[in-house]
Amino acid sequence: MQRSLMIEPVKCTGCKQCEMACSMTHEGVFNPARSRIRVFEFHAEARFVPYTCTQCAQAWCQQACPVEAISVDAATGAKVVKEARCVGCKVCTIACPFGTVNYVRATGKVAKCDLCGGDPACAKACPTQAITYVDSDWTGLERMRAWAAKATATA
């Protein structure tokens, strides 16, 4: 089974545990500025929205890369940056419609979510289950279940 990160903003409180888990996993340091998942605050609406790469099936970033530094992890479906090959040209950051691949000045390479090799740290760290790692073919399952429950309750 392949899995995807599922994000439910209504459950997010803006604590940024996901950003810290991400930066610690990838950089060995707590540093939200280097996290590949970011929580956005929409203050006037009281909404907090975690956002990261959706791992497009046909990934713009991968197709744009002139040195084939972005490849697919066959086990997880993640589009992964090979740092050794990346030349920091930033074309992928332009190609990505969602902005989820970004240049890192400190390394001279780009960085993006790689699903932590199939065990994403952000999902594990989220205290409210706003970020979960679920069956890619059934990201709507829990919503379906909720509606199903509602339908039988009123029947």
Added chain:
Amino acid sequence: MGWAGKILRVDLAKGSCTPEPLNAKWAAEYLGQRGLASKYLATEIDPKVDPLSPANKLIFATGPLTGTAASTGGRYSVITKGPLTGAIACSNSGGYWGPELKNAGWDMIIFEGKAKKPVYLFLEDDRAELVPAGDLWGQTVWATEAAIRAKHQDPQIRVSAIGKAGEMGVMFACIVNDQHRAAGRSGVGAVMGSKNLKAVAVRGSQGVRVRDAKAFFEATTKGKATLAANPVTGQGLTTYGTNILMNVINEVGALPTRNHRDVQFEGARKISAEAMHEKRPTDGKANLVHNQACFGCTIACGRMSQLDKGHFTVVNRPQYWGASGGLEYENAWSLGAAAGIDDLEALTFANFLCNEHGIDPISFGATLGAAMELYDMGVITTKETGGIELKFGSAQALATLVELTGKAEGFGKELGLGSKRLCAKYGHPELSMSVKGQEFPAYDSRGIQGMGLTYATSNRGACHLRSYTVASEVLGTPVKTDPLATEGKAALVKAFQDATAAVDSSGLCVFTTFGWTLDDIAPQIDAALPGGWTTQRLLDVGERVWNLERQFNLAAGLTAKDDTLPKRLLTEPAKTGPAKGKVNELGKMLPEYYELRGWSKDGVPNKDTLKRLGL
């Protein structure tokens, strides 16, 4: 490791920013944040200094766990000599600003002197720069944040700022970050204003390291599980916020009402957390929109509220129609019960304005309550108030005066003196419900005896966050004690004071102690820092910090005579509820407390005590 190891010294008069290494010896003895910054302050300033003079210093300090993944590891404190109290001041704030400072590579910033013209400090990792702030002077906290982000073209900058209240020397002006998180008490914002310092803007990208990442992950994960399983930190605070206490404390008969004339408020239900969840009849929406966490917090007690657009406070004022920081228990009490007001929307509006203009809602609401009593007695009339009818229960007066006080205009300027100076000015000093000049928070010590001792001995004046014995006396954490008994309270207060001083020095939030003891906290600190950190070592830090603060206050001129309560609480019995007929029996607790502390009968630490603590 844990500590960034670096502090920034800003000489505002010279306009210089100079980095220096963190004093590692002091860090080992005082941990960080409250403790460590107090050590710097006590060493560097004359305790007798005028708090609003250039000779006072203003320190923004993080703790070793600030900016880490420890639950609630996002706190910072502002330490200075407080103008409201003349005592050492230490005000603690959450939000995202503290971790940003740490992430920029700094443990603390020490501001010295006074800038010739208004400035703000801009920190981008190692780069520190004082920027002219003439165009920001007079602006609100909210406008200041927006203007600084626009100017530097960077929406990720975090800003901690004062409003006009701080500039104008309102005695309970606070420092606000992230719209509605505040270093709230003792007038730290007025000190910032007196230095012509408008804001501290920070952007960090260096990262925070810990000594042993694996051990830290294990200890913090275990800690989070403990908080999640605890009914208070896992459910109560998350769902209802701190205002879940409104009905509870009212039932106990310890809800100070109308300037402590009463101990129960007939309108408590209407301003409770439960009421915040209910749909308004006017627009069908609830006051509460969502909860919000501060950085790293897995409790998420923060409230985000939205006003009824048709409410009289915000009709035709769309700038207040969006969601912002909602009522916590303290604010719901101070803006509500303390002045006898039960209009939830008006309270929420007043809370927004306290944040926007940078004033402490506790001292503001309590001072308004005192002014209402003076008005009720005929001592203050509409002549003094500029036509405002200062009647207990008037939401109109609250809405008008919160704005005037925030801007230090009209009668708001008088309220900005704080209750001690206001009541003295009108010849009734006994009506100021304060200790050492700082107004009480939301617990009447006639109904919760231990809180009387807590208030009387608090090093920053009346405060619930120095030893929250309510946890034991009302909520039964960690052990239930009788709120009306005085036996054992001296030891209880000392234990809470020492543990809290340690937590306040770590970067963690004191609310974790509903679910954690120092046994839960020590392994997290130990994994982050070198040198071996145990529960006992944290208790030693706490006791050392407490005595250091005490020494500072004694040197500042405070004495045992200041360790007392207003006459009302010592002589006027509670009229209703479980504490009916009771006064606070401070005299039964205080001598025992001094003895347990290793202090003389006059409240002065003995030589042996100081030696034992390395002071």
